[in-house]
Amino acid sequence: MDTIPVSYYLVLSGLLFTCGVLGFLIKRNIITIFMSIELMLNGVNLAFVAFAAQWHSLSGQIFVFFVMVVAAAEATVGLAIIIAVYRTRQTLNVDQVNLLKL
Amino acid sequence: MFHIILFFFFGAICMAGAINLLVQSHPINSALSLITVMAALAGEYLLLGAEFVAAVQVIVYAGAVMVLFVITIMLLNAGKEEHTKGSRVAILIGVPGVLIAAVLVTWTLVSRGQTGSVAIGALPGSPQEIARLLFHEFLLPFEVTSVLILIAIMGAVVLASRPEAIAHHPAKADQPDSAPSKRKDAPQLVASGVGSGKER
Amino acid sequence: MSITTFVIISLIKSIAVIFVLLTAVAYSVWLERKVSAHIQNRWGPTRVGPFGLLQPLADGVKFIFKEDLTQPHVYKPLYIAAPMIAMVFAITSISVIPFGNYVDFGPWGTYLQITDLNIGLLVVLGITSMGVYGVALAGWASNNKYSLLGGLRASAQMISYEVSLGLSLVGVLIIAGSLSLRDIVDAQRHLHWNILFQPVAFFIYLISAYAETNRTPFDLPEAESELVAGYHTEYSAMKFAMFFMAEYANMVTVACLATLLFFGGWLGPVFGPPILQAILPVIWFCLKVFFFMFLYVWVRWTLPRFRYDQLMAFGWKFLLPLAIANIVVTALIVAWRA
Numbered sequence: 001m002d003t004i005p006v007s008y009y010l011v012l013s014g015l016l017f018t019c020g021v022l023g024f025l026i027k028r029n030i031i032t033i034f035m036s037i038e039l040m041l042n043g044v045n046l047a048f049v050a051f052a053a054q055w056h057s058l059s060g061q062i063f064v065f066f067v068m069v070v071a072a073a074e075a076t077v078g079l080a081i082i083i084a085v086y087r088t089r090q091t092l093n094v095d096q097v098n099l100l101k102l
Numbered sequence: 103m104f105h106i107i108l109f110f111f112f113g114a115i116c117m118a119g120a121i122n123l124l125v126q127s128h129p130i131n132s133a134l135s136l137i138t139v140m141a142a143l144a145g146e147y148l149l150l151g152a153e154f155v156a157a158v159q160v161i162v163y164a165g166a167v168m169v170l171f172v173i174t175i176m177l178l179n180a181g182k183e184e185h186t187k188g189s190r191v192a193i194l195i196g197v198p199g200v201l202i203a204a205v206l207v208t209w210t211l212v213s214r215g216q217t218g219s220v221a222i223g224a225l226p227g228s229p230q231e232i233a234r235l236l237f238h239e240f241l242l243p244f245e246v247t248s249v250l251i252l253i254a255i256m257g258a259v260v261l262a263s264r265p266e267a268i269a270h271h272p273a274k275a276d277q278p279d280s281a282p283s284k285r286k287d288a289p290q291l292v293a294s295g296v297g298s299g300k301e302r
Numbered sequence: 303m304s305i306t307t308f309v310i311i312s313l314i315k316s317i318a319v320i321f322v323l324l325t326a327v328a329y330s331v332w333l334e335r336k337v338s339a340h341i342q343n344r345w346g347p348t349r350v351g352p353f354g355l356l357q358p359l360a361d362g363v364k365f366i367f368k369e370d371l372t373q374p375h376v377y378k379p380l381y382i383a384a385p386m387i388a389m390v391f392a393i394t395s396i397s398v399i400p401f402g403n404y405v406d407f408g409p410w411g412t413y414l415q416i417t418d419l420n421i422g423l424l425v426v427l428g429i430t431s432m433g434v435y436g437v438a439l440a441g442w443a444s445n446n447k448y449s450l451l452g453g454l455r456a457s458a459q460m461i462s463y464e465v466s467l468g469l470s471l472v473g474v475l476i477i478a479g480s481l482s483l484r485d486i487v488d489a490q491r492h493l494h495w496n497i498l499f500q501p502v503a504f505f506i507y508l509i510s511a512y513a514e515t516n517r518t519p520f521d522l523p524e525a526e527s528e529l530v531a532g533y534h535t536e537y538s539a540m541k542f543a544m545f546f547m548a549e550y551a552n553m554v555t556v557a558c559l560a561t562l563l564f565f566g567g568w569l570g571p572v573f574g575p576p577i578l579q580a581i582l583p584v585i586w587f588c589l590k591v592f593f594f595m596f597l598y599v600w601v602r603w604t605l606p607r608f609r610y611d612q613l614m615a616f617g618w619k620f621l622l623p624l625a626i627a628n629i630v631v632t633a634l635i636v637a638w639r640a
Contacts, residue, residue, distance in 0.1 A: 002105050003219035007211045009150070012113050014211065016139070018204040019120035025196040028189045031129045031175055035136050038167070039120060042143055045159075053150040053220045061155050061227055062240050068162050069247045073254035075167045079174045080261035086178050095186045130380070130442070137435070157424035161468075165431025169438065169461055176442045176454060228420065229481055 009050035016043030030082050030092050034075070041071045105222040108149055115142035129180045133171050140164040150220065152227040311412050316397070319416055323396050327550040328358035330595055337599045368539035373445065376536065380443035385537065385544035388436025392551035395429040398422040399558045400484050402568045402583040406576075414584065415484065422483040423475070426559060427468055430514060434460045436548065437516075437523075441533035452532025455610055456516055456523030462617045463513035463520075469625035470506035473632040474563050487567035495566040502628045504564045506621055511556040513617065515549060518602040522610050557594035558587075565590050 016039060023036030045064045052060025082092070089097055119139035123132045140163050147156035236244055332347065332354065339346025347354025372381070402414035419425055434457050441453015474496050475481065478489040490496055497504055513520040523532040534545045561567055567590075568583035608616065 002103055003221045004105050004109055005219050007215040010211050011208050014207050015117060016120055018200055019124060022200050023124050026189060026193045029129055029183050031180055032132050035132055046143060049147055049150050049152050049155060054218055058231055058235050061152050061232060062235050064155050066243055066247060072162060072167050073250050075170060076254045076258045079170055080258040083262050092180050095188050153421050157421045157428055160428035161431050165428060166461060169434050169457060172438055173457060
């Protein structure tokens with residue numbers, strides 16, 4: 001019966017979250033920024049499930065479901081916003097969406 | 103021993119996909135690397151014994167949300183990114199800063215973390231027990247998320263519909279020609295340079 | 303059972319199942335050509351072997367020797383990867399499908415299934431939803447407006463009908479109480495087949511599955527008269543053959559699931575010596591799957607195809623509320639009887 005310290009899973013979760021934050025900061029395409037947000041959410045999900053395994057409590061997994069549902073709803077509305085922005089500005093570069101007036 | 107090998111195998115795929123998402127300049131490549139990250143995370147959940155969460159991760163996240171992303175990238179014909187001045191500054195300052203923060207957090211967790219150990223497949227994440235929890239203790243959040251999804255659907259339909267479709271509403275029937283004339287120079291989404299052509 | 307025995311048995315089962323699946327895919331093409339021909343009052347393949355039975359072999363040789371054209375302006379990595387993605391996910395879903403009962407060879411006894419996961423049904427649903435990528439990426443990577451439109455339409459259609467597909471199966475799950483495919487079949491013993499208890503769910507499942515596998519009457523994304531050939535316009539030879547095989551492998555998976563979930567799987571009259579008792583369930587299973595493949599072909603050559611807006615409206619506005627109503631009614635009845 002071999003075991004792994006839970007901190008290994010937490011380190012992986014932290015690294016995924018870090019990559020998400022980096023992507024959010026350095027990318028200039030709206031869709032890629034949005035995908036970095038999804039990456040952050042996935043990192044957090046891994047931390048939830050790791051702790052649920054450590055404390056033998058299924059509430060961690062239930063919370064993962066709610067995170068996934070909220071992420072799906074947010075992805076839907078966010079992509080609709082991206083399509084609306086593209087229709088008016090004809091660009092997907094966030095640096096060019098910097099004026100309230102068209 | 104299998105646990106560590108499998109953990110590092112899936113973990114390496116996760117990190118490779120995450121770094122590839124940052125490095126690639128075309129959004130479709132970033133989307134595909136994110137899909138591999140999600141699939142590898144499903145493997146990690148299986149190692150932790152959360153089989154239902156792993157299945158839902160593949161079905162919902164990798165199989166539906168990412169399909170939406172890919173469809174949007176295809177529809178809007180997103181090309182390669184350009185590097186502006188702001189992004190160069192962000193890379194110069196952001197990458198070292200976030201990396202230092204990551205190293206700090208990792209070191210703290212590994213050396214001073216007081217978490218225990220977990221065996222392979224430790225948690226009994228069978229669907230029956232999750233359903234019992236979901237419909238007894240967590241019933242209120244469950245119902246609230248269903249209302250949330252309904253709101254998201256309505257919001258997405260309104261946001262993504264064409265402005266002429268809203269302008270033909272009977273309440274705005276007195277200005278039927280102002281909306282189409284403003285939109286005559288906005289290119290039709292599908293006809294504008296479809297495919298993966300010129301940016302290759 | 304030791305680890306080496308387990309590995310050897312699993313390898314033998316995997317190789318046998320993949321071999322049988324690929325042969326079934328090839329001969330479902332033959333079945334389609336013969337049945338469509340007889341529906342249209344002609345003969346179909348008759349020259350290559352008796353009753354044209356070697357026609358799939360000739361088709362395979364043709365596909366291998368055909369010239370593999372690759373257009374210059376396609377996005378090469380995804381252009382080459384998309385048919386492989388479609389093929390991989392179409393074949394993987396056979397790994398949780400049970401074919402028969404426990405076969406007892408002493409220490410080498412095994413279930414007739416590659417693996418029995420206790421979330422088997424969700425695995426099949428997950429692999430089906432991953433199979434959308436083959437279609438979407440093929441349409442985009444081909445750098446052709448017809449392919450892009452076909453790919454977008456096909457992927458939107460597939461993700462829309464996945465919802466009603468999954469929801470229609472919830473009624474079966476409420477009755478069976480488990481996600482494992484073997485348990486669902488075991489709950490249908492003594493002629494308690496789910497088709498008697500869940501006819502509406504069967505109807506919804508069949509229609510959603512026809513839309514998932516992009517078969518008529520829902521095959522607008524690949525219809526020849528509409529979009530040249532949709533998402534596989536620019537593919538030739540082996541890559542086209544891979545899409546072709548992926549579509550028929552998906553059909554086989556849907557037919558297997560329909561028999562397991564609604565028609566009792568391998569249950570049927572079993573008699574005789576132990577060797578016959580081991581083989582008869584597999585024969586019943588194959589007969590039922592063959593009936594569903596025949597139904598696929600029969601429906602294709604009988605019904606005209608839906609227009610795309612009719613298709614999407616049907617999926618979202620009719621099938622989805624019907625599936626939810628089915629769940630509510632089933633849950634009420636099960637709770638009443640408990």
